[in-house]
Amino acid sequence: MDKAFADAFARDWVEAWNAHDLDRLLAHFAPDVVWSSPLVVSFTGDDSGVLHGKEALRAYYAEGLRRIPDLRFEVLSVRVGVAVMVINYRNQNNGEVSEVLRLRDALVVEGHATYATTYAATYA
Template sequence: MSNELDATEFSRRWVAAWNARDVAAVLAHFHDDVVFSSPLAAQLFPETGGVVRGKEALRAYWAEGLKRLPDLHFTVEAVYAGVGSVVINYRNHRGQLVNEVLVFDGDLVREGHATYLRQDG
């Protein structure tokens, strides 16, 4: 990811793919050997400890998530561009604030982390 404009455009494609429930379109932005962490992954696939390794495992995780969350919808609140990274701050279908932290290797995401706003103070 080379600049803020790229980050904004990436976030537009990312949220459009998610809101279309198009896992293949979301995965098109990820390396085959991606590592992705998420508290939701830990709930859906406890054996992962919340860390999903590889594009096919990520496909399985996201497909299961979409199956279990028929109301899934994201609204981007802000996009932050870093050096080789992007943070997408969005609100999910439950109104929760979430940050997706994405680290790039070239034009593809090598590492991602879904992080949730703590509500317990």
């Protein structure tokens, strides 16, 4: 993966989140995306913590935006690998988060949100 692509992807991704623009945000994801996060359990009731498909991700992100109206991210760093990137960022609570994203044809096909603390339960 090219670092310039990853940096541009992260810029657009954070701008979409900070604008709370769900359609712009979801434009980064493939229809068959698989997503995991500790917040999936509290936001959806799915104990697996894993979502399958863009529509499930849409519902999850919409719930997150509803529950966290002051949501805002600041990108701290972007790391690249082979078809994988990691966006490290700080959220509105000053919590550090990393999203590990596997891409295909410039779209996320698999993603994992990881948190530096267990604050995620705050939004239960």
